[in-house]
Amino acid sequence: MTFDRSTGRLLVMPAAVITVVFFVAPLVYFLRFAFERPSRTAFSEPVFTVENFTRLFTSPFHVGALTRTVVVAAAATALALLLALPVAYLITKASPRRKALLIILTVFPLLVGNVVRSIGWVALLGYSGVVNTVLTAVGILDTPVELLRTATTVTVAITSVVLPLMVLTLQASLEAVDPNTERAALDLGARPLRVFRQVVLPQIVPGIAAGTSLVFVLCINAYATPRLVGGAQVPMLAPVVYDTISSDNNWPFGACMAAVMLVVSLAVVALYGTLLRRQFEGWRMAR
């Protein structure tokens, strides 16, 4: 069945209009504020300036938050990749029934949302949380210690939060690997770990790139986990942006930080895309 062009246009119109008016337009519009001066009496003083960016990159607090955010995101992404690889491989090799179950177990925490899981991490690591209780009970600790409010715990918690997406992306990529190529390598004399490194890993590089860039962007923009697990002691970008706009009412500076986050995120995605295309032009045709 085909609709004629005018009907087709009519059908697409509502979705397109909503996306343009309430998503694309705001994105373009808000960038303006990043280049205007904060004002006490209005949203901004409408003059073109790069003061916000100068301030952002000279303020130790903000530079610290930016660096911390990037480092935590990179560490969490690397950790997630390391943990997701074996799990994704296990899921790929599981029998159909077990595979369905394992995928549900992966999707479930993802859909439950990062707020609930961050709350779980607070309960786990807080002063009266599970870890402290257990450690004091068995005598390893005399008194509970502060486990929350450190960049390390924020990294661990964020890793746990983004892990399901990494697993699902890698698993989808692993499913496309012909198991006979693994058999062929084994049969030609390569040991299992060597087969994984030389035959499986190279074939899922696109999936790894997709997973890591996706997860990195999510980490950079994480709000709930740094807020709840890190708090004010571990300032990271997303909460700082929120506070700047909500509490300080400094729209231009908030917009400036949001713009920086946007650029970092898009740059990572674009960079990965380009690298991939160059590296795997040759054999990607095989798919």
Next chain:
Amino acid sequence: MTLPRWLTAVGVLVFGFMLLPVALVVWMSVFDSEFLMFPPPGYSLRWFTGLSRERGLFGGLQLSFVLAVSTAVLSTALGLLAALGLSRARLRWRGLLENGLLLPLLIPAIVSGVAIYIYLYQLSWALQVRLVPTLGALLLAHTTITLPWTFRLVHAGLAGLGTDVERASLDLGRGPWQTLWRVTLPLLRPSLVGAFVFAFIFSFAELEISLFLISPGQITLPVAMVQYAEFRVDPTLAAVSTVQILLVGTLLAVSNRFIRFGQVLSGGVKG
């Protein structure tokens, strides 16, 4: 091929790492104590029955439910129309439209939240109508960010159907609209259910965009939970979290046969 045992062990540990926080929250929700203490002095369901007294959290639960249902209806409807238009009509700029509808997936939610807030605030001034904070603004924002998912799901469903059955129906004498109503839509039901469930869950758990669009009397559940959790984490918070967990779990279980969640979610951002 048999897998080495250590691999299975690693798998169990990693699943624990992913699921432990969720399990812990469910466990905490039945503690018979005001505060968190391990092990709990006893178990009780009183935090669930007492939820309605927690004005912030309970209000959030109600608002988020209404918002998620409305978002799911609107987003699925728009996604269906757009998918029909793009897969069954020869439109110019088709690639641009398809990718454009997926754009919100690429933009970090916190950035979108800031942008939409600033934009609507300015628009309110220009139009002399209050746009933020309103329920309408929340609904529109949630709709735009769930639209990529509903569109993608229905679009994939339509592609999977192919046009042969529709041609058969046209050939047997049904007009295009009759064919749509009697053939296409019934066959598309799994995708539509999937899209609805997806939009509902995403809207229900959405935090970052809502952050900027809520107001004191109108707070969504995730925002209310974050605000509460900054103050304290206790069995009440765990109880309301458990309600969310159960809701998502039920929807997931019910709709799992309609939709391959794993496939849809993998590589969420089109690389």
Next chain:
Amino acid sequence: MTALTIDDVSKSFGSTPVLDGIRVDVEAGELVSLLGPSGCGKTTTLNVVAGFLPADSGRVLLAGTDVTTVPPYRRDTAVVFQNYALFPHLRVRDNVAYGLRARKLPAAEVAERVQAALELMDIAELADRYPGQLSGGQQQRVAVARAVAVRPRVLLMDEPLSNLDAKLRQEIRLELRALQQRLGQAVLFVTHDQQEALSISDRIAVLNAGRVEQVGSPAEVFERPRTVFVADFMGVENIFAGEVADGRFRTDDGLELPAPSGGPVGHVGIRPTAVRLSPPEEGAPQDAARRNATVTGRVYLGDSVRYHLQLEPTGTAVVAEQPRGAGTSWQPGDAVTVGFAAEDLLGLQDAPAA
């Protein structure tokens, strides 16, 4: 010297038995086919030999050494997969070198043997391509080159020709056979195509439901099938159940035929091409049995014509095939005489003697 011995191997998946006491030998320099329909266990057998699947019982020996519990990477076998399973991220050269490098051979020897294998398969000019840039036939050559480069004790081929179009398949079949004979390579060749097995093999093992029904040279298996299954698989379409009594074979629906030579049998078979048709009440002098019959159907096949017939008075259905232009052309409804020569009657058993 026996390159490969499959000794009484059994295998079940859950409660489903897939292999039931498989015994096959491959001598050095010999090409043995495992022939059977899908689900007969031939690919499972190959997977057990390669070490991808553990056998539940029985042994696998390579050149006399028991390798039943040896992992695949320490077995001296090489598989050519049905889908070739080339490494998509490696150039042809590196695909072929893979097994040699895994065996930690010196670089110079690797290069030399890769070059030799590429030249052997006539694909030297493709060495720097990726598999995705090759045609199906070229990929097939790379797969063979990769496997023979390691000079395995036994080469395992899993339907290696089934993804090629018919013409190419025939060409490559001949080429593979010539190559195998030149190298003196022992090969276990899995196929479901009886033509392919007949044309390429030194010996054929016909598998059915996880059991070896018959092993023999192509001529033996084709001309003297011993069981109902093998006969049916080899194109013996007319098979009658019955018993031998008083030197005659009496079918269950009352047809009397000369008793076939050999021991007691439960079935008699005859190929459609061995069924002779002649005008009513006539018949060839060498016919050991004659029956009146009615033509019920006629199918034109180009080189030959097939007739579906009903024998009188029993109504037994028989298929006959005559070369085009030979004898009379019959039409449905015609009455004819059907004749069988005694030497064309094949005595068949229900199942192989245990």
